[in-house]
Structure formats: structure tokens, C-alpha cells
Amino acid sequence: MAEPLLELRSLRKNYGALVVTDHVSLSVRPGELHAIIGPNGAGKTTLIHQVSGMLPSNAGQILFAGEDITHLSMPQRVKRGLARSFQITSILPGFSAMENVALAVQARSGSSFRFFGNASQEKGLNGTAMDCLSEVGLGARAHIPAGLLSHGEKRQLELAIGLATKPKLLLLDEPLAGTGHDESQRVVETLRRLKSRLTIVLIEHDMDAVFSLADRVSVLVYGRVIATDTPERVRENPEVRAAYLGDEEMV
């Protein structure tokens, strides 16, 4: 079996006595789409924050491509190929969709300590940005201020920004949150296309999407991973069913 691209070794996060991430160990293989599911409050977003570098961990180790990144800052992790999207949309509302993505391209191509030349006219940056926008189906909306896009389009824009950093691994925090049926279909299609090129860690509540996309699923309950397996076997796991008891989506 290939060496894991991302490996968490008994990662821990607590706020005082409240343990949010409880000795989580997880390995993500290169090329797979690894979903993390769990009831509300299970600590999924906290885990993503820890992996992406937004929150420090109290104990444990994060290895990315064989390298210990536990103590690196978020920008340093992004430079190594670890990109993320946010559950609560995080974009630059005053910038056009194109410029949102072009900035992500700019971050990895050449120095940004350039004080002359109009950045918004740089063909190299805009061309790549346009490719990323087209990939998520936002090509026609490139010049709209991002703040004026619909909620679903903003979710797609998040995805395009993530892609523009040329990641090896993309951490997606509920990319379908709050999207309508058509929009979520579009995002699922985009993810299906991307999964052949990228390793993806997906947190999602939409179980249809999770079970149709994921290669493996980890179930997080009260900060602990109670199962990691193929979608079919996770669905049959009695412990998982118990954790989700009463949650109709799971049935």
C-alpha cells in the first residue's frame, strides 16, 4: 500500500476540560476521496481547522507527504499543497470572482512584493484563474463582484479558490452547506471530476453525496474516530448506526 499523503497521529484538541478532538488517528491515501461524517458537534470542523493550521493542536502529530507539519502556519501548509475551503463562506466580497481566484494563483507564482504593474491585467494569473473558474462552472460569472454571487455560486467560488492554489490535498468543509438541489448536483459533479486528479478530504452532511463520492468514510463521534471503512461497510457498522440513531439520513 502506498504511503499515506496525510496522516494524523493521536491528534488532540481540548478547551479546558472539554475534549473536542480525542486522539484522532487517520490516514488519507493518495488519490482517494476520504469523507469524514459525524453528528453535529462531533468536532469535524475543529479537526479541519487543526489540519489546515488555523487552530493549534494540544498533542499529536500531523504528517503531510511524509513531513511533520504540526507546527507550521496555515500559509506554510498551503505552500506545501494543503488547501481548504470553509464551512462558512470565506471570500473577498469586494473583489470580482476572477480576482478572488487570481489572488490564489498569485500566491504561488512569483513574488507578491511587486510594487509596479497592474496585477488585475496580468494575463498569466487571469488565464489560470479562468481555467479554475470554468472547472467549477463559474466561467460566465468571472467579472461579477464575489459578494453579489448567489450562495451556491459562492460555494463554487470557494472550490475554485482552493483549486487555484494547486493543492495535492483539498480539505472541503461542507461544500454543499446551504446549496439548493441543482447547485449541489453541480458541486457533486465537479467533485467527481476532481477526484481523479486530487486527494480530497470531505466533510459533509449530505449522505447521498458522501456515499456516492467517497472511497472511504471515517465516522467521528464526540471527537473520536469510531470507524474508518468503505462506504458500504460503514453503513452496516452497528456502532455507527447507534451513533446516528434517529438520524433518518443514515437509514
Added chain:
Amino acid sequence: MTELTGTQTAPAPSSSMRIDSIPLVLFAAFAAAPLLASASGAEGYVLSLLTRIMIFGLAAMSLDLILGYGALVSFGHAAFLGIGAYAVGILASHGIEDALIQIPAALGASALFALVTGAISLRTKGVYFIMITLAFAQMLFFLATSLAPYGGDDGLTLPNRSLIAGAGLLENDYAFYAATLLCLIGAYLLSRAIVTSRFGRVLRGTKENAVRMEAVGFQPFRFQLAAYVISGMMAGLAGWLMANQAEFISPAFMTWQRSGELIFMVVLGGLGSLHGAIIGAAAFLLLEEFLPEILHAASFLLNDDIRSRLTENWQMVFGPLLILIVLFARGGIMGLLRRPHHG
């Protein structure tokens, strides 16, 4: 799809050109003003008022670079005016009167002060940033009041304006006016280039959403610090001009009230447009200059006693007036200028 992008980008250049005509008119007016000044019969007064407006415009614009484009509310920007001014005074009192040495010294000292205080201040955010920049400026203010060899509290009168390569060109008020205008235009063009550049785009992005910028791989701190240093250097240049205009320096150049006035000028003119800050500085200084006379003329119906008290305490009207302008003209004067073009 190419058609679609074509039609959507088309309106953008024309609207930006409409707004771009404002700085052109502004600088043309500054360039033409000396001609009118000589016709007015009070050229000394008009020239010195306009020179003062341009110097404050330069200082306010330097603040707009970090406040309007980086959302960094520096409440200690007058410190850089002081550094620029004391570079003139201290060097002149040791016999170094040449601008070719004084200006690099003023810029270097401003850059160093900005680098050290910025590296500390930028670790804080919001109100804490405001307070810590104020604290650093106050430290410098009290340092200046204790500099007995350079006048202490009372300040220091300069023997003459700075020389340029040994020649006393700046003694002529017209020449000094031209030099100030050149500095202002140069700083404007530089700032304009910076805000549209790659660097400026990162700065603007950080203002909108710093977490997003980190999540695409930028370290906002480095960009904010560089912008703070550039802004400080521009304000330092304004300080050099200010000392030369007054032929006098004193700690009063860097009081916290002065820092507050600079913020007010930027907000009054309109945040984040650069030339708005210059217009704000002009509006502020012209009001300050002419409000007593306007009040005197406008209160002709009142009895003489009240009339003279009103004129004497013109600041009681000045303050509320500024507050009303900021409250009701959102986006400042630039906001008012832009509005008719929309819709």
C-alpha cells in the same frame, strides 16, 4: 462566453476614467493656482495656505494608503511628521542644511521607526492597534519635548530653508510651492502604482478577509508591515516639507490631536481613493481658515456681542459640522462626487 466577458468588462474602464479625471483636475488646479495667487494681491498668504494644504494632503494620503487600503487605523501618524521635521532641525543645527542629505535622513529615520513600531503594533488588531500606535507617537512626542539642545518644548527656529545641492532655491515661495507639488504628485503616482500592483492587491485582500488570504498562502503581516513602512516614509517627507515651510520645528508637529486631524481628513475626503485624502485635507484646512469669517458674515442678524463670541469660538461650529459631514456624506467628499454618475 468571450462575448459575455467583453460586454461585462466594457463599462469598467469608462467609469474608472470618469473617476480618474478628478485627480487630473485637482493637480491642474494646484499647478495653476500660483498664477491666480499673484493676481489676487495677497500672494504670500495664498501661496502659503495652498502649500500647507498640499503638505497635509501628502500626509493624509500616506495615511489613506494603510487606512483606506489596509484598514490599519494608525492613530500615531503625526509621529512621522515629527520625525521628518526633526530631521531638518537636528541636521540644520549641526550645519547640515542640504536637502540631499536631509531627505534621505528623514526617510530613513521614518522607515526605521515604522519598521520597529509596526513590527510590534501589527501583532495587535482593532482598538489595540489604534492604542499602540498612539502610544508610540506619544513616546516620540515626549522625547521631543525633552530634547533641550533642539529647543525642547519651545521648538527650534531654523536659520533658513534647506539647500538643494548647496543652492538656496527653496527660499523663493514659488519654488518651494513647486517642490511641494512635485513631491505630492510623485507620492500620488507611486501610491497609485502600489495599490494596483500585486503587492497592493494582497493588501486590499487582507483588508477584506485576512483569514482567506492566509488560506491561499499569504502571510498578511509582511505585507501590512511593508505598507506601514512606505506610508511612514511618505509622511516623513511631508514632515520635512512642513518644517521647511514654517522654518520652525516643535513637538507640536506630532501631537495626538494632529494624528486625529489626519484621520479626519482621510475620512472627510473618502477612504481608499488616495486623491480623496488630498481633497479632505483641503476641505479641512480651508474650513479651519475661513469658518470664522463665514460665521461672522452669516450671523449678521444677531447682536454684536453674540456675533463676536460666535466668531471667536468658531470651533464650536467646526466640530459638529465635521461630524455632520461624515454622518450624512457616507464615503466622504469622494462619495458625493461619485454618486451622480451611478444609476
